[in-house]
Amino acid sequence: MHSIPLSYYLILSVIIFLIGSIGVLTRRNAIIIFMCIELMLNAVNLTLVGFSRFSGDQAGQIMVLMVMTVAAAEAAVGLAIVLSLFRNKETVYLDEVNLMKW
Amino acid sequence: MSEHDFLAIAPITTVAVFSLIVMLVDALVKKNTSLMQTLSVVGLLGGIGVAIWTLPKSLNGFNGLVAGGGMTNLFDILFCSAGILTVFLAKDYLERLGGHFNEFYTLLLMATSGAMLMAHATDFITLFVGVELMSICFYVLAGFLRRQVRSNEAAIKYFLLGAFASGFLLYGMALIYGTVGGTGYADVAANAATVEMPFIFWAGVALMIVGLAFKVAAFPFHQWAPDVYEGAPTVIAGFMSTAGKAAAFSAFIIFLNSVYGSGVEGTDRVQILLAVLAVGSMFIGNVTAIAQTNVKRMLAYSSVAHAGYMLIGLAAGSPDGSFGIIYYLIAYLFMQLGAFAIVGLLENEKGCNLTFDDYKGLSKRRPGLAMVMAIFMFSLTGIPPFAGFFGKYQLFKAAIGAEMTWLAICGVVASVISVWFYLGLVIAMFFRDSEEKQAEGGTLGGLSTAALAVAVVGTLVIGFLPQAIYDLLS
Structure with missing residues (x-):
């Protein structure tokens, strides 16, 4: 049944998480940064499901449901914020959003 | 149920x-x-x-x-x-x-x-x-x-940035969940000492500290x-x-208590990590605050430093440390919220009137506000007998109790640095006159007056009656 060992899931999720965080740090488009953050959250979901499957404990899968719900709420708020920024400034590129710095 | x-x-x-x-x-x-x-x-x-x-x-x-x-x-x-x-x-x-x-x-x-x-x-x-x-x-x-x-x-x-940090927090939770076999702090406290993959457990703890920090x-x-x-x-x-x-x-307190309480080996490394974060926050926050000309940014950088003082309590990892954090947070609530309230009152419609220059001569234009702001600034600096002093005292005492005297010394030095910009604002308000005509900012409404009064009374009561608050909390 457990033909694929747990470590495969963990390594894959580390790789996806790293791709996501590198994307957040290097890209400048707010929407793409947000997509990279979603990628990070899904890497976490993979870890949770993997651990849950191999330990037989259901709590991890419940947590995945919570994460997906919260991520949906976050997406709604995040896109609204991007929209209100675009209305005032006509850009979604963060390097053009630089009123405040010291 | x-x-x-x-x-x-x-x-x-x-x-x-x-x-x-x-x-x-x-x-x-x-x-x-x-x-x-x-x-x-x-x-x-x-x-x-x-x-x-x-x-x-x-x-x-x-x-x-x-x-x-x-x-x-x-x-x-x-x-x-x-x-x-x-x-x-x-x-x-x-x-x-x-x-x-x-x-x-x-x-x-x-x-x-x-x-x-x-x-x-x-x-x-x-x-x-x-x-x-x-x-x-x-x-x-x-x-x-x-x-x-x-x-x-x-x-x-x-x-x-908040969503990015939530990703780290969540990944930490997932790794800890996988190693201790449950999502509860009770599972952490019960199983952390016997986990099969300690490296993954500690990576999880570190990621959670990143997210919460x-x-x-x-x-x-x-x-x-x-x-x-x-x-x-x-x-x-x-x-x-x-x-x-x-x-x-x-x-932070409740999570770390479950880790400290589990008897797992290596909690001293967590304490060192937190101590490093504390020292970094105190010095970077205070030194950068000196360079600010905008009062709101100055308060923001100094809030980084205040997070540093409170991290001392976490690094100490003792009940005294947790108590110190709560005490400091109560004091901080009144003084920081009060300071922001006054900044908000003086701010005008276009979101300016916020620099140190705009605060020059405030004691002549609006003596009451200048007086109250000075109280908050003294308290944030940690000058006795205001609330901030006793908060810091509790935290530094906890650090010394946990044999981290160097951390308490760093905290004192950082507080001395903070005198520069907090008292700089007080000096600007009381001893400097502005050349040009200043915008007046908002009028003080009834509710705002009440809130400011509560903040001042809170700052003074915690300062003058530390023993009463101490008894109340314990």
Whole structure:
């Protein structure tokens, strides 16, 4: 049944998480940064499901449901914020959003 | 399901229910602003009442998902007090800046209930839901003046960095869950000492510390704080920097207690890590604050330093340390919220009038405000007999008790650095005259006066009667 060992899931999720965080740090488009953050959250979901499957404990899968719900709420708020920024400034590129710095 | 379950979350339920009532009133009743304000204050006072009522009990609810009573309820009272002060200050400020929408009160109450859920959480699932409930409300509130680009900018920076940090927090939770075999803190306390993969467990703890350090704006995860506090509406910046920080510290304390309490080997490394974060926050925050010309940014950088002082309590890892953090957070609530309240009063419609130059000669133009601001500045510096001094005293005492005297010395040195800019503002207000005519800022409304009075009284009472507060807390 457990033909694929747990470590495969963990390594894959580390790789996806790293791709996501590198994307957040290097890209400048707010929407793409947000997509990279979603990628990070899904890497976490993979870890949770993997651990849950191999330990037989259901709590991890419940947590995945919570994460997906919260991520949906976050997406709604995040896109609204991007929209209100675009209305005032006509850009979604963060390097053009630089009123405040010291 | 027993009554214990519902008693444990009773303070949260009260505030959450009132946040929904406020939302309904907004939809159903016309000309409802003062009604919504009243209901918000009633809801928050109700939260405080219920929290005081369940304070002596020690409750565990919903199969270990939440706890209640004791320290947790103290945090509830703190969040609700910050909420009430913010409601009092909000109306004048938002009307003057042309952004008085009624959703403000719903969002504020929801953010408060999220913060309370963080303090009550004894399980990763509830902690995550609490963090996100509070943070998502803060993202919206930071961008609340939606016609100002500055506010939009604060919201988008806060949103992207906050969600990024949530990713780290969550990954840490997932790794700890996998190694200890459960999502509860009880599982951490029971199994951490015997985990099969200690490396993954410690990676999880480190990632969770990263996520929470971001939420308290500690070095090196503090970059968002100045931009967000500067761009966000000032009353919200005050609320975020007090209640938001306190919520993250409550989660920090309860989580780390379960790790320290598990008897797992290597907690001393966590303490060293936290000590490094504390020293970095104190020095980077205070030194960068010196370079600021904008008072809001100065307060933001100094809030990084205050997070550093409180991290000393975590690094000490003793009950004394936790006590010191709570004591400091109560003092910090009054002085920081009060300082932001005055900055908000002096701010004019275009979001300026915020530099040190604008504060020159304030003692001649508005002597009362200058006097009160000076009290908050002395308290934030940590000059006796104001509240900040006794907070720092408790934290440094905890560090010495945990044989980390060097950390206490660093804290004292950092406090001395902070004299430069806090007293710099006082000197600008009292001993410098401005050449040009200054914009006057807002008039002091009745509710704002009440909130300021509460903040001043709080700062003075904690300062002059430290023993009474000490007895009350213990």
